[in-house]
Amino acid sequence: MMEQISQNNWLIDVICEHTRDGKIIPLRIRIQDEDGVYQVYRIQSYRDITDLANPINGSGSKEILATNHMWCFECKILVFQKERRIRLKYNSYENSWRLGTVYQ
Numbered sequence: 001m002m003e004q005i006s007q008n009n010w011l012i013d014v015i016c017e018h019t020r021d022g023k024i025i026p027l028r029i030r031i032q033d034e035d036g037v038y039q040v041y042r043i044q045s046y047r048d049i050t051d052l053a054n055p056i057n058g059s060g061s062k063e064i065l066a067t068n069h070m071w072c073f074e075c076k077i078l079v080f081q082k083e084r085r086i087r088l089k090y091n092s093y094e095n096s097w098r099l100g101t102v103y104q
Helices: 002-008 062-068
Strands: 011-018 024-032 038-048 070-079 082-091 096-103
Touching: 011 082, 011 096, 024 070, 024 082, 024 096
Parallel strands: none
Antiparallel strands: 011 024, 024 038, 038 070, 070 082, 082 096
16 A cells, blocks of 8 residues: 555655754654555654755755755654655645655
């Protein structure tokens, strides 16, 4: 199921924490499966890869990305007791989260 969702770059629900210095910490994701049932996955660990995913010039400058209002996170979750790495993308213009790549 996770592979099907990742291929479509689906909008998903994310519970996150915002620190006072502007950092975003993703905590849980919620995805609707093919039967319409919501599945909740707790994020075991995450890494902010916004600098590495800079689509503009690869300079690694957060100031450049902040003007685009895009953040990117690589996270680990458990799916049926199997660890999966996923990529989450947050767009503050749209106030939306998308599930990007799912790794085995």
